[in-house]
Amino acid sequence: MPLVTPSLAVSNCTLPHSPLPVRDGSLCSVPACAACGRLLPSLLLIGSIKTGSTLLWGRLVDYSEGAIDTGRTTDKGYISKKEKDFFGDPAQWRRGRGWYERAWPKCPASGARTVVGIDATPAYHVWYDAPKNMAAFYGRALGQLRLVWMLRDPVAKYWSYFWELKSYGGDWDRVTFDAFTAPKLNRSRDCAPHLDHGLYHPQLQRWLEYFQPAQLLLVQRPAAVVRDVVLHAGLRRAQAERIAASAVSRRVAKEKQNSKASGHGRMPPAWRREVAALYAPFLDRFYSLVGEAGVPVSPGAS
Numbered sequence: 001m002p003l004v005t006p007s008l009a010v011s012n013c014t015l016p017h018s019p020l021p022v023r024d025g026s027l028c029s030v031p032a033c034a035a036c037g038r039l040l041p042s043l044l045l046i047g048s049i050k051t052g053s054t055l056l057w058g059r060l061v062d063y064s065e066g067a068i069d070t071g072r073t074t075d076k077g078y079i080s081k082k083e084k085d086f087f088g089d090p091a092q093w094r095r096g097r098g099w100y101e102r103a104w105p106k107c108p109a110s111g112a113r114t115v116v117g118i119d120a121t122p123a124y125h126v127w128y129d130a131p132k133n134m135a136a137f138y139g140r141a142l143g144q145l146r147l148v149w150m151l152r153d154p155v156a157k158y159w160s161y162f163w164e165l166k167s168y169g170g171d172w173d174r175v176t177f178d179a180f181t182a183p184k185l186n187r188s189r190d191c192a193p194h195l196d197h198g199l200y201h202p203q204l205q206r207w208l209e210y211f212q213p214a215q216l217l218l219v220q221r222p223a224a225v226v227r228d229v230v231l232h233a234g235l236r237r238a239q240a241e242r243i244a245a246s247a248v249s250r251r252v253a254k255e256k257q258n259s260k261a262s263g264h265g266r267m268p269p270a271w272r273r274e275v276a277a278l279y280a281p282f283l284d285r286f287y288s289l290v291g292e293a294g295v296p297v298s299p300g301a302s
């Protein structure tokens with residue numbers, strides 16, 4: 001997976017020495033969650049669509065020895081095992097607190113080992129209200145959350161997203177990349193759906209209105225970051241090392257890579273130049289903000 005722009009890589013990486021303390025117990029031990037008796041998710045994978053989030057999620061869940069819990073599937077079907085959408089999608093949010101709480105298992109008995117719930121909805125970072133809704137939902141427990149945001153070169157991500165949409169078939173069969181992209185570039189000063197997903201800078205600004213930088217972890221390359229994500233989630237170092245070793249030692253099944261762009265070549269160069277030019281200043285601002293705020297990045301630029 002291409003890195004976000006190597007020349008802009010952040011130099012003040014704070015990992016693997018996470019500044020956050022290891023958490024004993026689970027969110028169940030905080031009053032808000034003890035009251036509902038559910039192991040609410042404290043690990044939220046908030047981004048980003050078409051960056052390898054399925055692979056990362058699979059590795060965390062498959063190799064965590066049960067320490068990472070996905071909660072139940074909802075009426076959205078199997079995908080909801082990974083993506084609950086609750087904090088971002090207004091239709092899900094309207095279903096209310098009780099509906100979301102019931103998607104999570106009962107709190108483990110006290111003294112049990114640490115179990116962390118994960119909601120891996122890679123569109124969360126795009127939804128303007130998602131951080132506000134998390135703040136409203138978790139209240140004083142908000143500081144216990146750990147956010148993970150998977151990054152990818154936004155040009156490649158946009159191309160990948162186009163092929164994801166094409167894979168739906170139906171009307172998408174007739175949509176060409178030119179017809180898909182030209183109107184979006186014309187509208188890019190307003191809001192151009194899909195294209196605006198790669199404008200990471202305003203999104204990060206919004207999340208930092210509600211979360212401390214150290215609660216976030218920006219990650220690149222799903223295979224390489226399992227250990228840092230598990231540490232960030234609050235599991236102990238020995239357990240994190242074991243999970244990571246087990247995850248990287250397995251071959252990844254093709255379907256777990258979740259590629260839809262494979263076999264479709266690269267974005268035509270003329271479009272690539274235009275789309276890259278759109279993103280370039282936003283990436284500059286994004287990486288400046290990451291550096292200024294001290295948001296941890298894994299793996300760092302060493």
Ligand SMILES: Nc1ncnc2c1ncn2[C@@H]1O[C@H](COP(=O)(O)OS(=O)(=O)O)[C@@H](OP(=O)(O)O)[C@H]1O
Nearest residue numbers: 001049050051052053054055160257258259260261
């Ligand atoms: N290890 C590794 N290295 C490089 N690239 C990888 C890796 N794992 C997944 N991918 C690519 O990530 C794309 C799928 O991302 P997601 O799983 O996040 O998609 S989704 O938003 O959940 O639909 C998809 O991108 P495209 O191939 O461009 O479609 C995958 O190929």
